[in-house]
Amino acid sequence: MFNIPADMHFEIAYKWVIYLLPLPLLFFILLPPLRKRRSALLAPFFWRAADVSGRRPKRRAWITRKNLLAWIVLSAVWVCLLAAASSPRYVGKPGKKTKTVRSFLIATDISYSMATTDWIVDGRRTTRWNAVKSIMKSFVRDRKSDQVGLVMFGTNAYLQSPFTTDLETVSWLMDQTEVGMAGQMTSIGDAIAYGIKVFKEDTIKQKVMLLLTDGIDAGNDILPLDAAQAARRDSITIYTLGIGQARGSGGYDLDEKTLKNIASATGGIYFNAMNEGQLKRVYTTLDKLQPIKYDEDTYKPVVLLYMYPLAAAIGLALVYQLLNGIFHLFRRRAI
Structure with missing residues (x-):
């Protein structure tokens, strides 16, 4: 990677960025779920079957299944983006110019x-x-x-x-x-x-x-x-x-x-x-x-590190999309 001088130390420039970590969870709780209308096909004997079974049809919403892997990947991408936005860096001792x-x-x-x-x-x-x-x-x-x-x-x-x-x-x-x-x-x-x-x-x-x-x-x-x-x-x-x-x-x-x-x-x-x-x-x-x-002039030698978590976020998103696309491709062929 690169050599860091011994007199340099690690620091985060914008520590307040960590307070944005629960932001996606807050959106998930406060915003209503996404509703989509879909056309339904009713068979001619639907109501007769309902009478015979004794069950009364209800109006219900279709909810997609939770994808645990997607949640993990998105959470990791979010953490990496925040890490990049916080501007991690190595900083040396102040010098004079x-x-x-x-x-x-x-x-x-x-x-x-x-x-x-x-x-x-x-x-x-x-x-x-x-x-x-x-x-x-x-x-x-x-x-x-x-x-x-x-x-x-x-x-x-x-x-x-x-x-x-x-x-x-x-x-x-x-x-x-x-x-x-x-x-x-x-x-x-x-x-x-x-x-x-x-x-x-x-x-x-x-x-x-x-x-x-x-x-x-x-x-x-x-x-x-x-x-x-x-x-x-x-x-x-x-x-x-x-x-x-x-x-x-x-x-x-x-x-x-x-x-x-x-x-x-x-x-x-x-x-x-x-x-x-x-x-x-x-x-x-x-x-x-x-x-x-x-x-x-007082100045500090700085080595910026934001590009590493940013690259990790982009890499995770690309790998997940690639694997997800391959999975759906094989699933369609199996059907």
Whole structure:
């Protein structure tokens, strides 16, 4: 049949069905018997025979003989039907199922400046993007109850991964992304505006964006602060992460002021990372600021058994009808 786990127990869902057990007997007692009229053939000498015998004819009803086997079979079928209606089942211990409670969008700069090889990871010099990518993948895999989306931007912004709880796929898609795929320049305002558009397609109310860049906004279409104000109106919290170090007035690698203003406008925080260790600490801090939340549904594993008494009822009825038909067939031939 099937294997029942040891931690499951038997129960009947609708115990009140047992009160329907005497229902057929109640109908038998309260309802009048079925009467049928039949034509009678009276012989010409009927009344003379009645006078000779001295017996007076009476008006009587014809009552069929009680079929004990039919009563037993019908009673068994009724019991099986009630057993099926009561929904017998095996039920396990209540469990918890984690629900998605937040949308977490990562908007990452992949302009040509991210190809700068000024980071050291595991004793080896590597590009900023490869360093960020290796650490970010572990960060993504830890967002267990969040649905994560991925936006890549350079001159233009595009969706690398829609919101999903399949975090392994998000990490894989991140691994397939290379510097320069979105153009050479850095359009921070366009990236935020595109992120807002992605959030509008989502139904979860808690919305968090991590904006990561190492450059200065190119100022093509949408100003970063204007986009940040629009994000605030949509209840989106933006955490900004600057990669690298801001220089003096002679020429900036990183526009920290704009990133700080974006974070401040949306209720987020600005972080800066110039090496692998600092980036790990940023993600650790971000985990504390946006801890993984678990909104759980309670459920019980259930194995339904109603089909077995139902099949028994149908089987009993079919076998009885088959045997009854065979019996009447042989009886007619004997006559």
